[in-house]
Amino acid sequence: MRNKIFLALLTASLCGYVSMPDATAQSTTGSSNTKIPLDPAVHTGQLPNGLTYFIRKNNYPEKRVLLYIVTKAGSVLEAENQRGLAHFLEHMNFNGTTHFPKNELVSYLEKSGVKFGADLNAYTSFDETVYQLPLPSDDPAVLANGLQIIRDWAHGALLEPTEIDKERGVILEEKRARSGLQQRVMDKTLPMLLNKSIYADRLPIGTEQVLRNFKPKEIRDFYDQWYRPDLQAVIVVGDIDPVAMEQKIKTLFADLKNPASEKKRPVYSIPLTGKKQFLTFTDAEAQQVRVELINKFRSAPLKTMGDYRNQLVENLMDGMLTQRYSRLAHSKDVSYVSANVGTSGYMADLDVFSFAVTLKPGQAENGFKMAYRELSRVNKDGFTQPELDFCKKTMENNLERMLREKDKVQSSNYVDGYLSCFTKEEAAPDINTEYALSKKYLAEITLEDINRLVKRLINLPDQDIVITGPDKEKDAIPTQQQLNEWISQVKSEKTEPYNNNTANEQLIQHLPPAGKVLSSTELASPATTMYTLSNGVKVVFKPTDFKNDEILINAFKAGGTSLCTDNDYISAANAATIISAGGVGNFNLDDLRNQLNGKSLQVAPYINELYEGFNGASSKKDLETALQLIHLYMTQPRKDTVMFNNIVSNARVSLAAKSRSADAVFGDTVATVLGNYHPRRISPDTATIKNLSLEKAYDFYKSSFSNANGFTFIFTGSFTPEQLLPLCEQYLGSLPSDTTVKSSFRDLKIQIPEGTQEHLVYKGSNPRSTVQLVISGNHEYKQVNNIQLQALSEIIELRLTERLRETEGGVYTPQTNVSYVKYPKNTYYFVIRFVCAPENAQKLADAAREEVLALAEKGVPAGDLEKFKAESLRGFQVQLRENKFWLSVLSSKLANGESLGDVDSYEKVVNGLTIDALQNAAKKYLDTKNYIKFILYPEGKK
Structure with a gap:
């Protein structure tokens, strides 16, 4: 489905109609040929040199602005000796511009709280190249420099030969990372699908021959011809003064010039043949x-x-x-x-x-x-x-x-x-x-x-x-x-009339007796209250004004699949999916969707290793229905043999084919080793699926949800306690419970193995290797330690980007992540992952380990710590105005028994990080005594 229309999104969600007063709008009268008017809130115009601009004030999120520079120049404009250079130019705009030579642009922005890749980014398509720069709008110096940056992106790339040569390896590795089955299918099918038009021969990544051997003049020719103001637009949307911004753009971009021997920008079409x-x-x-x-x-x-x-x-x-x-x-x-x-x-x-x-x-x-x-x-x-x-x-x-x-x-x-x-x-x-x-x-x-x-x-x-x-x-x-x-x-064949008759009745036929609030407690977080209901259910409210009509729901209770036997694990692990696919109460899944059409809500049960519960969202009007669904999922789960058989049948097909995927085999190896070969960490196969039982799944689901005592329900969003509390008393307080039974999970003692290991996997034909390095250990779970782990993870990624990408030219995007848990045991592990040439895998893995160890031996570079602080604090300020952030924080803190005051102290702890403290943390967490190396090689590379 095409989603050209901005707001008319047709989805399979359980949504419907809510009566609203008519909105004030520009006139919609006129013939079908009448042009749709532009948003009147947009300041738009064109400079004498042809550059177009769109400027719009928008306060969501607050104190933020998005700067874009768009050029109607993509790979379709390349000559044969330039294939891949439109995309190469995109990279070069981050490797040296008039006001930010070499890598100073990325470094400056990261110190301003803008993360390269996640926030600061660009893309090249067939017909255009687009650069995006999100910035804080409440820092005049940063905003002024941001405008200068997009001015440099418009036409200020230095294109130094030494920087070009350094970037060749990075782009070749990006091309390598994209190689695989999808690329092979595309290479085979595109000439036919695109009827042999120029688009079939101009994939933006280009050809290896051109990327390795093009002369700097060839990329300069493309740049001078097509990066020009009459093909460009500046887009600015955010918490800014549009009039002042318009004047700044006019001043800053007025001196851009179109080439003297200007070519007309061709517009290409894909022919239709009627064949x-x-x-x-x-x-x-x-x-x-x-x-x-x-x-x-x-x-x-x-x-x-x-x-x-x-x-x-x-x-x-x-x-x-x-x-x-x-x-x-x-x-x-x-x-x-x-x-x-x-x-x-x-x-x-x-x-x-x-x-x-x-x-x-x-x-x-x-x-x-x-x-x-x-x-x-x-x-x-x-x-x-x-x-x-x-x-x-x-x-x-x-x-x-x-x-x-x-x-x-x-x-x-x-x-x-x-x-x-x-x-x-x-x-x-x-x-x-x-x-x-x-x-x-x-x-x-x-x-x-x-x-x-x-x-x-x-x-x-x-x-x-x-x-x-x-x-x-x-x-x-x-x-x-x-x-x-x-x-x-x-x-x-003769067709039968389509029949979509469905049940039409109330979700809950007879309301159960409501429960009562026994007590309430103000939590250490603004406007957050916990209520204890008469059946032991705890309900946490955090009303906000972040959205006008958004209520998010999370519920949890300790237990999860940790309580099942290993033999029943496959059924227990899939129980929530299987049972919810059957519908609820008197409604199968299709009947339920029809019943809920006209409502804005979603509710889904889950069971993971340590907890069971619900995730959900709702409008204010449909919150009662969401709570009714939760009540039914806990009291009237439904078995559907047809849905179960379909799930099992598809699982068998998927698992039988999985062994042909190199990435799947590699992923299974990683999971099995990190799970220390525990049967619950070994990927299921077609034999395992034979143990999947509808009865066992149903029984485990019932045992997980039949006792409401121990459940905590958290609500964040646009509600008032006076509106929500009676609904919670009715639908949550009436759930059956046994207050004598305390919920808990079981420690399965599944831990990442200690010591050093190396695992080499040979699978597939793609000319690339995937490297995954894992460093793990025990730690004390508390805020300062967790933030230190986050900082080290971000800084490792910065170091690896500098070493493996910029210096070695051996990878495209090295990634580092850290995970840490309190239960069932305080543990952490870092994962470093990148794709590279098979012949370079061991060398780059060793280089990555060197960079990790250097943080403990030599300390954290001051600039890298500055970048982490800026990015973390900027991101945190935005998150504080998001319902999903508070839902996550409240769920995590309450489940782990932590203080909600950690939210208030977060900025202080981040600002208090020092080089010495992080070096000590690196010595503690990054000594690599527990170090596992995984490398995927193509077959035949032994």
């Missing part, structure tokens, strides 16, 4: 047979009111197809693994309507026919009015929900609209206008509109059929003649 094409591709690492029917059509830019209406029709159609195939996947004896149907934007001016089905071994014909039969029925009979009503209701709910949050839209959402406005000349209206347009057209769109569109798209003349699969199942892949025969046979 059908067929291709098969097998690969040793492909896991399953997949058939795709790809119908291609010319995309229609979203500019006019008529375009908007057409987009709504398309989105509704996609939503109805999604519902059809969701129901089909829940039917008995499904003979395929998965199926997807719908429209999507593809590339350039090409859109596609695609049907894709992943087949089970030995069931190719039955699986394809079962999936295609539904599409054929839609083609013959169209959709039904109840289906359209359902999807309209879903869309209306999303519209209402978006309107309620219109003053708290993330700045990044606005940026996306202005990017399309500049690069594709598409409309970027304000939210009120979109709301009014959507309400107008949703009331007008008929079933005939939808059925006319779906019939046209199913029968488009431009169709590519692509079948991929594993080498070992080559004989099972249908030929073009066989597939055509299957399609003809399905089309000739």
